[in-house]
Amino acid sequence: MSKVLVLNASYEPLNITSWRRAIVLLLKGKAEQVEHNGKCVYSDFPLPTVIRLRHYVRVPYKEIPLTRRNILHRDSHSCQYCGYTGDDLTLDHVIPRSRGGDDSWENIVTACVRCNVKKGNRTPKEANMPLDYPPRKPHSGLYFEVTKHVKNGGHQEWRKYVIGI
Ligand SMILES: [Zn+2]
Numbered sequence: 001m002s003k004v005l006v007l008n009a010s011y012e013p014l015n016i017t018s019w020r021r022a023i024v025l026l027l028k029g030k031a032e033q034v035e036h037n038g039k040c041v042y043s044d045f046p047l048p049t050v051i052r053l054r055h056y057v058r059v060p061y062k063e064i065p066l067t068r069r070n071i072l073h074r075d076s077h078s079c080q081y082c083g084y085t086g087d088d089l090t091l092d093h094v095i096p097r098s099r100g101g102d103d104s105w106e107n108i109v110t111a112c113v114r115c116n117v118k119k120g121n122r123t124p125k126e127a128n129m130p131l132d133y134p135p136r137k138p139h140s141g142l143y144f145e146v147t148k149h150v151k152n153g154g155h156q157e158w159r160k161y162v163i164g165i
Contacts, residue, residue: 009056078110081131105138
């Protein structure tokens, strides 16, 4: 069921929550409804899609898990060597593991099967396959989650609250 974007009192995106939790926050008066999708959960109670907290909260930084799905999302589902987008995408260790490369945001990129095979057990320099952009750790966990939701086709109304999507 539908997810709800929670904004801080400052209108900055804070987290993503379930619609049930969002309704509890609204009923308790801890948040106000900013956007809804017109569907009613209860009579006269439209299902919220964006809510805003009445009081500002400070949030600690949240780590983004290093997963295949998240790396593909960071790389916009495209091969970082040739730009290919399609189904045959793999993960490539920039510095191969056998050469001391680690599992990290900075050392794993999306690569198509062809590039992965061609590069083999070499560094980009040895293989003469430079990366267009050095791979980086995404800086905001929430921003990352929100863009993932929006790019997967849901919640277009979230766009106006998140800069740069
Ligand atoms: Zn490629």
